[in-house]
Amino acid sequence: MTTTAKVKRGRKFDQVIEGARRVFLRDGFDGASVDDITREAGVSKATLYSYFPDKRLLFLEVAKGECRRQAETAVEFDDTDSAPETVLTIAGRRIAELASSDFGRSVFRVCVAEAERFPEIGHEFYKSGPGLVRQRLIAYLEGAVARGQLAIDDIPLAAAQFAELCRAEVHVRRLFHLDETFSAKRRDGIVRGAVEMFMSRYGVRNRD
Amino acid sequence: MTTTAKVKRGRKFDQVIEGARRVFLRDGFDGASVDDITREAGVSKATLYSYFPDKRLLFLEVAKGECRRQAETAVEFDDTDSAPETVLTIAGRRIAELASSDFGRSVFRVCVAEAERFPEIGHEFYKSGPGLVRQRLIAYLEGAVARGQLAIDDIPLAAAQFAELCRAEVHVRRLFHLDETFSAKRRDGIVRGAVEMFMSRYGVRNRD
DNA sequence: CGGACAATAGACCGCTTGGTTCAGTTCCGG
DNA sequence: CCGGAACTGAACCAAGCGGTCTATTGTCCG
16 A cells, blocks of 8 residues: 555556557457457466456556547647747647557547447547647637637637648548558648648638 | 349348448447348348358448448539639538438448458548548649639648548547537538638638 | 259357456565 | 465356358249
């Protein structure tokens, strides 16, 4: 109780999670057998089942953990003093990076596949991924509007638009293996396009 | 040979496909058992296996068929005489509708889930869905630029941007069950936002 | 009307799965 | 260095899986 453990009841807990993480992200829920996981984790079946009552709960735990990890890599807006172009470019790069990374893609795939069977995973994913980005973007945009840097009527819509623009091409083409990688250059081009489009719509200079 | 059949070797062929379609779209590849499918199709196992050598091939056939169906509902650009705002609004509605429909969502989900195991399904889906939309949008935009209606430097990027803007919010929130339906009104609002943004970036009036 | 033959239903097979059990081994704090 | 908790490995189970096989039904042509 004094060290690290509280809920987790044994020394191999982390091994189990880590092994399950790798196998589930690679093979999905159905594709991963419990034996695969124990092998990957270097742990016996009995040990695994001493931590988790069944495969479903183990999966939920892993999936939620990955969603939390995803949240950690999400955008943050510290430097709100710079011009919107600058702030949005930096934020956009983070969004595009996550969308094209192996990690982001794997988590997305597995959450989409199992969102029907495990609805809470769907919610968790949204909340810690697109939802979080959306929320932080909204907060930033509100500030920028108040500061007179941007002119936006429907801020939630604008936030969704910007995020979606940064994922244009990148996400879908990686998901379906049309591109095996995205160069930083190409990604930056897409982000630049997103910022340009966003600014020409909501920048203070061009009011309609 | 005189009637309807040519390739398909029996009268229950369509029943099999239809049953498999329903079960696969509902439960995915692993989630669907062959017995489920025969039950749903009202057909015996032997009958099914007389048409398809194994479950994998049946799935591929169904998935490809659904991709073809998806292609049929994709955007088309007949009326290119109207103003870009009008043409894009109509096209955008089609894109947003498909993205938020049960059909579009199911096909997307199942293709994402199995794109790793069946790479050709990933390609087929892209080709008959986002890829087709992109291609047709590019063709239209090229025309509009030539006609002097729009000013676009990177047409493929612009096409991707527009399509993505129309799917903003709609797609993700439906995928993860944050909204069970999308009213036509709300959808139209998103499409209007997409068109406005697109026009303020690429409309001929606002050159930078 | 009858016989040949394809289509069919569903019992059946071998195998893998998630999950359990248990006798024995390792680890670690006191 | 001891005692108990954590861990192991393998054997084991029932259930469900994809796929096959055979006995029966239905159909069509002479």
